[in-house]
Amino acid sequence: MTEREKLALLEDMLELxxxxxxxxxxxxxxxxxxxxxxxxxxxxxxxxxxxKLTADVIRGFETVGDIVALMEx
Amino acid sequence: xxxxxxxxxxILVTGATSGIGKSTAVLLSRLGARVAIAGRREERLxxxxxxxxxxxxxxxxxDVSLLDELEGRVKEMVxxxxxxxxxxxxxxxxxxxxxxxxxxxxxxxxxxxxxSSYFEMVRVLSKKGRFxxxxxxxxxxxxxxxxxxxxxxxxxxxxxxMNGAMRCLARELAEKGIRLNNxxxxxxxxxMYQEYLALRGEMKGGDGTPAKSAGRNYLGMNEPEDVxxxxxxxxxPASRQITGVELPVDGGYMSC
Ligand SMILES: NC(=O)c1ccc[n+]([C@@H]2O[C@H](COP(=O)([O-])OP(=O)(O)OC[C@H]3O[C@@H](n4cnc5c(N)ncnc54)[C@H](OP(=O)(O)O)[C@@H]3O)[C@@H](O)[C@H]2O)c1
Numbered sequence: 001m002t003e004r005e006k007l008a009l010l011e012d013m014l015e016l017x018x019x020x021x022x023x024x025x026x027x028x029x030x031x032x033x034x035x036x037x038x039x040x041x042x043x044x045x046x047x048x049x050x051x052k053l054t055a056d057v058i059r060g061f062e063t064v065g066d067i068v069a070l071m072e073x
Numbered sequence: 074x075x076x077x078x079x080x081x082x083x084i085l086v087t088g089a090t091s092g093i094g095k096s097t098a099v100l101l102s103r104l105g106a107r108v109a110i111a112g113r114r115e116e117r118l119x120x121x122x123x124x125x126x127x128x129x130x131x132x133x134x135x136d137v138s139l140l141d142e143l144e145g146r147v148k149e150m151v152x153x154x155x156x157x158x159x160x161x162x163x164x165x166x167x168x169x170x171x172x173x174x175x176x177x178x179x180x181x182x183x184x185x186x187x188x189s190s191y192f193e194m195v196r197v198l199s200k201k202g203r204f205x206x207x208x209x210x211x212x213x214x215x216x217x218x219x220x221x222x223x224x225x226x227x228x229x230x231x232x233x234x235m236n237g238a239m240r241c242l243a244r245e246l247a248e249k250g251i252r253l254n255n256x257x258x259x260x261x262x263x264x265m266y267q268e269y270l271a272l273r274g275e276m277k278g279g280d281g282t283p284a285k286s287a288g289r290n291y292l293g294m295n296e297p298e299d300v301x302x303x304x305x306x307x308x309x310p311a312s313r314q315i316t317g318v319e320l321p322v323d324g325g326y327m328s329c
Contacts, residue, residue, distance in 0.1 A: 036171045039224050039272070043174045055271040 006071045009048065010064060013040050023065030045070065077309045080105035083155055083205075084308060085147075087137055087194070088163030090117035092263030093213055095124075096297035097161055097304050102126045104305065109150055109157075111135040112164065129154075137164045137190035138182070144197040156205045159308040160198050162191045162235075163213040167265055169224045169272055180227050187231035192238055195253070199246055206250050209308045212239055213300070214255040216323050232257075236319050243317030252316040254307045259323035261295040290324035 007021045014021075014032040027033050038058055045051040049071050061067055084101055088094030090112030098110050102125035110121050111133040118132045131154050135146055151157070166186045170179060191212050198204060217225055218233040236255055243253040260266050303322045306312055321327045 036223060039169050040171050040174050042272075043170060 001071070003068060006068050007064065009044065009071075010067065013037065013044055021064050023063065023068055025064040027061055027063060027066075041067070075104075077104060077305060077311055079305065079309060082106045082158040082308075083109070084159040084161065085109040085111065085150065085157055085198070086161040086163060087111045087135065087190075088161075088165060088213070089121050090114045092163070092265060093258065093261060093297045093300045093304075094161065094163030095121045096301040097163060099124050099126075100298065100301045100305060101308075102130065106159075107131075107154070109133060109154060111137075137194070138186045140185065140189055140193050143190070143193050147194070147197045147203065151203045156203055157198060158205045158208055160194060160208070160210045161213070161304055161308070162194060162211070163304075164190060165213060165231075165265075167225075167228050167269060169269070170227065171224050172226060175227070183227040184231050184234070187228070188234040188238070191235050195238075195242055195246075199249060199251055204249075204251065207310065207313070208251045209312070210251065210253045211304045211307045212253070212255040213304070214239075214257045214319065216257050216259045216321060216326055218257065218319075219327065239319075240317050247316065252307075252313070254312070254315060254318045254320060256300060256303050256307070257319050257321045257323065257327075258295055258300045259290045259321070259326040261297055261300055261322075263297055266294075289329045290326040291329075292324035295322060295324060 003023065008018060011018060011021055014030065014037055016032060041058070042053045045053050051070050079101055084106050086094050086098045086108060089098045089110035098108050098121055101108050105127060107129035108125065109131045110118055112118055113134065113136050115134050118134065122130060122132055131150070133146065133150065137143065164186070166183060168183055195210055212235050214235045215232040217229040218236050221229065239253050239255050246253065300322050303320055307315065307320065
């Protein structure tokens with residue numbers, strides 16, 4: 001999966017337009033990245049990448065790139 | 074004479090590997106009951122067994138979501154260890170799924186584990202020859218059946234379904250001398266709740282205290298033993314005139 005495809009998965013999850021996110025986007029700057037989105041992220045990572053996110057790991061995310069780095073496929 | 078008499082009673086407890094179910098099994102053993110403990114994790118069943126007192130207990134590796142297997146397993150238990158005087162349905166799972174993440178399969182998984190398994194266990198345990206006169210069945214439901222929370226829709230529905238079925242079955246099975254009641258815990262200090270708090274705490278950017286419930290359970294958070302005490306009262310003959318009841322064990326939560 002290319003980096004763009006991974007970003008597209010996140011854009012879809014956050015109901016953003018295609019191209020809205022880059023790996024440098026700061027998560028705190030995304031209004032849509034709220035508590036429900038974090039729960040959705042847990043499901044996305046488990047389903048698509050077999051990665052189980054804990055609350056601690058989520059707390060450590062600063063940029064979109066930090067999430068993309070865990071998307072290995 | 075002790076107020077709560079469980080001497081020699083044969084009680085099946087699912088969800089006995091952890092939390093409320095484990096605490097119930099241990100307390101029942103201290104009160105003289107013979108307890109059949111069930112759960113998926115064998116190592117954890119052994120831990121529960123070693124914390125129990127007395128004799129005549131049995132251990133059953135069992136996945137309650139495999140509905141078609143439940144009748145056969147209960148039949149085996151009865152053949153080997155005798156009829157039951159009580160059943161505690163504490164097996165359960167929680168998910169934190171926003172609506173858009175649901176698929177029919179995910180919804181089915183939580184309904185099957187929490188609700189359909191309860192229904193099926195009651196069905197197979199209440200057949201002739203599998204229970205003793207006066208059997209009492211206690212389901213571990215939740216205040217989530219009444220209290221709305223985001224990302225808890227299927228969980229709340231599964232617990233509300235348990236309550237609806239329980240009230241009807243209390244009437245239907247009364248003629249067999251079987252009583253049914255549910256306990257409705259609020260936040261209880263178990264592995265399930267710790268996981269939930271960790272997630273919710275992060276989601277709210279707070280310290281793990283779910284903002285909306287702070288102050289509502291004004292007696293504080295339950296320990297598993299608090300729920301076990303209520304379950305055992307409902308299992309015991311001390312509650313013989315009580316059936317079809319939803320008993321909150323919630324530190325006052327539902328009174329607000
Ligand atoms: N803790 C709370 O705040 C709270 C509040 C209200 C209601 N409740 C309810 O209380 C009950 C017990 O939960 P708990 O708080 O004690 O949590 P817990 O410590 O996580 O225990 C859950 C138990 O359910 C068993 N279980 C889960 N899926 C199962 C399956 N498919 N087949 C057989 N057993 C299964 C687990 O055993 P294995 O993993 O070994 O199978 C474990 O023993 C649940 O029904 C829960 O919904 C809890």
